[in-house]
Amino acid sequence: MIPADFDFVTVKSLDEALSLLAKHKDDAKILAGGHSLLPAMKLRLAQPSLLVDLSKVKDLSYIREEGGQVKIGAMTTHFQIESSELLKRICPLLPETATHLGDMQVRNKGTMGGSLAHADPAADWPAAVIALGAEILAVSPKGERVIKADDFFVEMMTSALEPGEILKEIRFAAPKGKSGQAYVKFRHPASGFAVVGIAVNLTAEGSKCGSCSIGVTGVASKPYRATGVEAAMKGASLDGKSLSAAADHVADGVRPNSDLFASGDYRKHLAQVYTRRALEAAASRAK
Numbered sequence: 001m002i003p004a005d006f007d008f009v010t011v012k013s014l015d016e017a018l019s020l021l022a023k024h025k026d027d028a029k030i031l032a033g034g035h036s037l038l039p040a041m042k043l044r045l046a047q048p049s050l051l052v053d054l055s056k057v058k059d060l061s062y063i064r065e066e067g068g069q070v071k072i073g074a075m076t077t078h079f080q081i082e083s084s085e086l087l088k089r090i091c092p093l094l095p096e097t098a099t100h101l102g103d104m105q106v107r108n109k110g111t112m113g114g115s116l117a118h119a120d121p122a123a124d125w126p127a128a129v130i131a132l133g134a135e136i137l138a139v140s141p142k143g144e145r146v147i148k149a150d151d152f153f154v155e156m157m158t159s160a161l162e163p164g165e166i167l168k169e170i171r172f173a174a175p176k177g178k179s180g181q182a183y184v185k186f187r188h189p190a191s192g193f194a195v196v197g198i199a200v201n202l203t204a205e206g207s208k209c210g211s212c213s214i215g216v217t218g219v220a221s222k223p224y225r226a227t228g229v230e231a232a233m234k235g236a237s238l239d240g241k242s243l244s245a246a247a248d249h250v251a252d253g254v255r256p257n258s259d260l261f262a263s264g265d266y267r268k269h270l271a272q273v274y275t276r277r278a279l280e281a282a283a284s285r286a287k
């Protein structure tokens with residue numbers, strides 16, 4: 001439970017952080033909220049020789065709406081998102097998702113950027129950013145790079161960030177029209193992480209579904225978009241029978257994880273039930 005020795009630098013700017021990463025390469029790691037990295041270091045699963053602390057880079061912590069886009073800085077904490085009046089008004093999916101994350105201590109320190117970069121397959125934010133069709137802005141000494149949320153989660157604990165890149169911002173188009181959103185989660189009783197987590201972002205056109213976007217976490221080795229459900233929802237009635245039929249497709253084409261807590265079949269069943277619940281909640285909010 002004691003980490004290996006390491007050096008610690010608190011930087012004042014993104015440029016300073018980037019040059020330290022460039023200099024120390026794989027030996028250095030960014031420290032955001034520390035709520036995933038420090039446990040990993042204490043277990044010696046991670047042994048960086050240098051921690052580059054971003055907590056004093058104030059211009060990485062913001063939530064803004066600009067030109068129809070919502071922009072969230074990587075160092076914005078889970079709690080800042082949970083309590084944002086702007087997000088509650090224009091994108092309630094994010095404050096709702098934040099309430100499911102860990103406990104108050106975790107939400108006060110942990111950051112959205114840190115969670116996404118960590119790419120835990122049972123974390124909550126990945127489902128929401130996929131459902132929102134978000135883009136992730138990464139920065140390196142070579143400049144900026146935009147990665148679609150759908151392409152960001154490569155494998156278990158592996159994101160599309162390249163060595164030396166820092167996640168700077170999460171951005172997405174502000175939901176328009178009669179939009180309804182929901183995040184529902186079956187928590188692991190010990191860790192609190194998602195055994196299954198389903199984020200839905202849909203629009204209603206009369207009594208029918210105009211568009212529907214679904215992100216799934218906890219079910220497979222990486223978070224994913226439930227394209228089978230999205231296809232079944234296209235133009236479908238927003239009634240219980242149609243939502244239930246669409247939800248059955250949530251694990252199409254994926255191999256659900258099997259572990260001591262939940263077999264693959266059980267997880268698939270949970271995912272179907274929770275997708276129906278998420279669709280029902282989002283549909284009722286879109287009316």
Ligand SMILES: Cc1cc2nc3c(=O)[nH]c(=O)nc-3n(C[C@H](O)[C@H](O)[C@H](O)COP(=O)(O)OP(=O)(O)OC[C@H]3O[C@@H](n4cnc5c(N)ncnc54)[C@H](O)[C@@H]3O)c2cc1C
Nearest residue numbers: 030032033034035036037102110111114115117123124167
């Ligand atoms: C008790 C407990 C319960 C939790 N429960 C949940 C839960 O229910 N759901 C959930 O989703 N999460 C949960 N978490 C994890 C929590 O949300 C973490 O805050 C989050 O996963 C990591 O964010 P962080 O800011 O703490 O990042 P850190 O721990 O500081 O960093 C995590 C990793 O990302 C890298 N990194 C951080 N920021 C950047 C960046 N801007 N650019 C590039 N790389 C970066 C770091 O180098 C490190 O490898 C829990 C954690 C704890 C301790």
